[in-house]
Structures are given as structure tokens and as C-alpha cells.
Amino acid sequence: MAHKDIYIIRHGETDYNRRGIVQGSGVDADLNEMGRAQALAFFQAYQHVPFAKIYTSTLIRTYQTVEPFIELGIPFEKLAGLNEISWGIMEGKIPNTLADDYFRNLIENWSAGNTAMPTEQGESPEDVAARQRPAMAHILAQPDESPVLVAMHGRAMRILLSWLLNKPLARMDEFEHSNLCLYKLTYQTNSATFTLDIANDTAHLLAVNTF
Template sequence: MLSYHFNVIPVLEGTWPIILQSVFTSLPYTQTCSCCVLQVTGGKFILKNCDLRFINYLKFKRITMLTFGITIVRHGETEWNKKGLLQGQAIDSSLSDIGMQQAEAAGKYLKDVKFTNVFVSDMARARQTCEAIVKHNSSCSGLEIVTDPSLKERSFGSAEGGLVVDMKNMATAAGQSWLDFTPPGGETIEQMKMRIKEFLEHLFQRMVADHCRPGQRETGMPEGALAGKPDDGTRDVPAHALVVSHGALIRVAMRYLVDELKCPLPQGLDMSHVIALCPNTGICRFIFTVTKGDAGVTLSAIRCVFINRCEHI
């Protein structure tokens, strides 16, 4: 790897990291798990640790990067949850008394965590949970709450309204794992992954539009051991989205982030945590870095902070 020098129009002085990885958009050149540095000084830029193919692609192009957090919360308990029944999309139930208490507890736990954006499923149980969290959080005052149907629960087809154990028995009879089993008329895991991918693409674009400013310096991916605090991983990021959704969707999202986007797990977590059902008002948190260039907004880096934290309930 060499350094390359070009005379260009004077631009902002500084040193800028460039991550050579694309997830959602195919670039002419992609080099996984490698990076180069763009150093700007005296009206010239120097690209270090890159090869010529990537230099040719990046030459004279402006790239913006943003690192931000996403905190994902499952809705509180409903009477259907309590009875072990599948709600899916057809049954738009409200929170039970215990579910309201859980939502209030989540709101108090997250009350000092700064959020800059809020996204929520269009189903009642998620909206009620989101309202309780936002109510306790002063940083959410005046924020737009974006209701997004792509965050709704999985459709379980003919199994909706029945017992969870009955769906597990259906999967066993079909010779499949119940985590991957699709009841007749239900939504497949691949369809759910597509929904999650589309939501993330929309969220990335929204975060960049809301929080990237000309001349803004990239903060970088925060590191450090967990302190067991509600704001773990987000104290040094410029933006942070709250996302309130549902158990089955969150479980598939965790698998998608780890299996397909290759998100590394922190020490102490393994795949058993990834595939476990998130408890009511359980909390997951990830840190993302995205890059905005001529190819659009693409994911550059991802880190898991924690999965299914529930010490508030």
C-alpha cells in the first residue's frame, strides 16, 4: 500500500478516515475490513494505505461520515403476551397494567439518555410504550415521533390468535426449527429481513439528513468497556435514535445485524443471546458509522453495545 498525492481545489484542512466497505450499495471497488486516511493540507490531499483502484474511484469526490447510536426497545406486556398467545399484525392489542408499569420503568431508566430521533411501530402496544419513554425524557421534547409500519410485528398468518406452543408444535411436525418456521399465510424470515433492511436504509438517510453538517468532524466509533449505565456507548456520539418495536422483529433484526452485516459481539455475548426473545421492554443498543458519497448513504462500521438489557424491570 502506498500514499498518493493530488493537487485539488483547496478544501477543509484536517485528517479524515475513510472506511472501504459497502453493505447496501455496490461500489466499483470494495475492500472489507480495511481503511485508508485522507489527509488535507495546503490545498492538497494525501490518501494513505489505499491502492490505486480505490484512489481512482475516490479522486475529487466529497465523502461525509456520521457515527450514531440506535437503541431498540420492545413494547411492554399485553394480556395476549401474558396468556402465551400470538398477536402478530392482525391483533392490535394495548398494554396490560403490568405492561404500562414496564413502559414507565423503561422511560425512567432512559430518562437521562439523549435521543435526537424517535421511530416507532404503528401498532398500539409499541406506540403506548414509546409515549411512556418519551414522556420521561427531556431530550425528546419537541422531537418528531416517526411512525413506521416497517417496524410492526411479524405476521404469523393462520397461527395468529393461537398459542405460541401450538406454533412450535406446527414447526416440529414440519421438521423445522420454530425460529425459522413460517405458518400458512405468514411472513417468512427473508421477508422480515427485507423489511428490516429497508427500515435501516431509511433510518440511515434520515440520520445523515438531520445530523451531517458541512465541515463537521467525524467522532469515530466509540470504544470502552460497559459501565452498566443507561447511556453506555452513546456518550460521545452526535446523534442517537430510539426505536420501539416488537419481539419477533427484534429477534430477526439481531440475527440480521450479526449474521449478515457481520456485527461483532461484545465479550460475554454469543449467538444464544442473539436468538433469545427480547423480554417486554428489553433494550438493545448498537453504534453505526455511515458514509455519504456519490453512491448514496452506505454502512461503514457497526458495533453491538448490549442485547436484551432488562435491569429496569
């Protein structure tokens, strides 16, 4: 196989997303009604794609996002390496002024290149990238699996796209995302390089009632 097509999506909306509560890897929230509508809309738009395999994180919101595809009988696998960053002490909390300052300090440090700085009692972007690498190596090592669908999380997606596309982690916020957005990459097996084909696409959600 000369190349592998990789579709990467962020999970659908949860009540935690809607209420501004920090989830991270420590809060295993279900999709809400909007999230399930988003999942169905994505399925309706992409059910024609002959996915050979589906990969999700170990968190339920990613599984529920691709459940319509799994119900077709497409094989799937959960990989902990795809989990969201651990936000440490902030998980399960509603941001307030102190929390905003906390996050602002983190983002400013990360954007300045201090990507080894962890969240308090959580992970750094470099920690996340380190556990993503064997997960992606596993996905890429399956030569007969193309295209594949990968369901994951916002911050983890930004980190993944950065190192796959040879960008410093300090620039990860350049990869914008929203619930059930799509990024599509092509992996060239001969050169072991990735090209970005689609970025933060949400056209499939236009028919979803968003209020």
C-alpha cells in the same frame, strides 16, 4: 456524524403476552398494566438520553411503550417495516399441543437454514428482513439523528439484529429478548458497520412489581 447510537427495545407486556396468545402483526393489542409500568420504568431510567428521534412500528403497543418520551416533544415516526412478523393463521389463538408442534416445526426449519419458509398465510424471516431493510435505510439516512430509539417486537427484533450484525437468520434465536428489553447498537457511518454494545438488558425493570 461519525457514528449513530441506536437503542432498540421490545414493547411492554400485553394481556396477549401474559396469556400466551399469538399476536404477530395482525393483533393490535394495547399494553396491560404491567406493560405500562415497564414503559414508565424504562422512561425513568433513560429519560436523560437526548434522543433525537423515536421510531415505532405501526402497532399501538410500540407507540404506548415510548409514549412518555413522545410526551416530552421528541419527534417520532411510525414505520410498517418495523412491524412484527405475521404469524398467519395462528394470530389471536392460544397455543395448544397442535400449535406447539406447528411452532416447533417452524423454528426447527428456520434454525436449519430454511428461513424462506413462511408461517401459514403469513411471513418468513426473509420476508420480514426484506421489509426491514428500507426502514433501516430510512433511519440511517438521517445524519443529524443520534441517538435514536426504536420500539419494535420480539421476533422482528431477532431478525433485525441478525442481519445488522452479519449473522445468518438461522441464528436469530441467539438474540434473547423479553418485554421491554434493550439492545444498543453503534452504527459507524464510515464503514457502514454495526457493533453490539448492550444485549437484552432489563436492569431498568428491577423495580417493577412482576407478580
